[in-house]
Each structure stands twice: as structure tokens, then as C-alpha cells.
Amino acid sequence: MTGDSVVLLVDDDPEIVESYQEQLNETYTTRTAFSGEEALDELDETVNVVLLDRRMPGMTGDELLELIRDRGLNCWVVMVTAVEPDLDIVALEFDEYLIKPVSSSQLNDVVERMLTREELDAQIQQIVEIGSKLATLEAKLDYDQLQESNHYRELREEFSQLREEIEVTEYEDDPYLEATVENIDALLPNL
Known part of the structure; x- marks a missing residue:
């Protein structure tokens, strides 16, 4: 990065x-x-x-x-x-x-925060795209069809992995990052 x-x-x-x-x-x-x-x-x-x-x-x-x-x-x-x-x-x-x-640490910290936001924004776009697919499938297919689908399970697994990557505990002092993670959780609570 x-x-x-x-x-x-x-x-x-x-x-x-x-x-x-x-x-x-x-x-x-x-x-x-x-x-x-x-x-x-x-x-x-x-x-x-x-x-x-x-x-x-x-x-x-x-x-x-x-x-x-x-x-x-x-x-x-x-x-x-x-x-x-x-x-x-x-x-x-x-x-x-x-x-x-x-200070030097302030400069380095702010640049690193901005780059983390850049990376996080790309992850957010990807997680929203996958979340949208999952929500569509869940609205259109019944439970048994979903459970039998390898594609659905793969999407759920990919979504879960991305969601774990978005944990940004080391940036707890950055309100932007905290709000972004909260918004993901609020927008996609069932996934």
C-alpha cells in the first residue's frame, strides 16, 4: 500500500x-x-x-x-x-x-490514515457489491435453495472474510474509519 x-x-x-x-x-x-x-x-x-x-x-x-x-x-x-x-x-x-x-509522526500518521481510507473504500465497494448479491438471492430464493447452492455459500464466505478485514481496531482514533465500519454493520445487518 x-x-x-x-x-x-x-x-x-x-x-x-x-x-x-x-x-x-x-x-x-x-x-x-x-x-x-x-x-x-x-x-x-x-x-x-x-x-x-x-x-x-x-x-x-x-x-x-x-x-x-x-x-x-x-x-x-x-x-x-x-x-x-x-x-x-x-x-x-x-x-x-x-x-x-x-511533527514527523503527525505527517506520517495522517498520510497512513488517508491511504487506509483509500484501501478501506475499495473494500467497502466490494463488500456492498457482494452484500447486494446476497440480499437479492435471499429475497428471491427459499432457504433450501440457498443451502444447496455452492455459489451462495462462496459469496457468504467471501462476504465474511471481507467483513473481518474491515476491522480497523488500530485506527480507533479515526472517526471516519469508525463511522464507516458502523455504517457497514447498519446497512448489512443480516449478512
Whole structure:
């Protein structure tokens, strides 16, 4: 998951970008940009996570974030900024918000959380697809037909295995992950 992951570091302060790069380079592939305009040149479908400053001359981080979302780029965006959050963040479509200064462990933790969410989202899509098939079969076939079907048993087993993989106890401090698991359990209680 992490070795091939690309993190784009966007900040107008070269010292901050260099510091972040040093802290993340061992685990991730990093790209750098010192302005919103440069970041647009670096952004493509291979970028998994963007660490983005809000205050930059020219294009602000808020404006860049809006362009990222408008372009439909499938990446996680973490605002890493000295700007204290206010009601103005309600309209911003970021995934997490960190206040500078940030430690090496905070940077690594937030990137890892974003990548875990990425992996979890793919698992969720798969489990919902299988759950939908199971629900359809259970609504259309009687109990004996289901018990005789190898395909049904295989789907149930695959569903159970995926459900076990989605246990994210090591990320209990991440409200997104906890809510996601709770939503799966609520949506698919009988499976």
C-alpha cells in the first residue's frame, strides 16, 4: 500500500517542503510544488495524497483544493496550515486539517490514515457489491435453495472474510474509519 503511494507536498515555503519531504521520503514517493500553479502541473491520477498549505501567494490552497475537486482527481487532500479553522472551512472539501507546526509522526500518521481510507473504500465497494448479491438471492430464493447452492455459500464466505478485514481496531482514533465500519454493520445487518 505505501511503497507505491505518491504524496504531493504543496507549500510556498521551501524549508517546510524540504522538511516534509525528508520525513516522508523513506516510506512514500514524494513530489513537491511551491505554488498552486506548480501543484497543478504535478497533479495526476497517480497522486494519492496532497498535503496542502492554505496561504500561498497567487493561487491559494483553498482555490487549488476547489480545482482538484472540480477536476475529479481521486486523491485525499490534507490541509496543513497555520490558519486556525473557522466557519470558512465548512465549504472546503478537504479530508483532514492539521495546524502547523506538525511533527514527523503527525505527517506520517495522517498520510497512513488517508491511504487506509483509500484501501478501506475499495473494500467497502466490494463488500456492498457482494452484500447486494446476497440480499437479492435471499429475497428471491427459499432457504433450501440457498443451502444447496455452492455459489451462495462462496459469496457468504467471501462476504465474511471481507467483513473481518474491515476491522480497523488500530485506527480507533479515526472517526471516519469508525463511522464507516458502523455504517457497514447498519446497512448489512443480516449478512
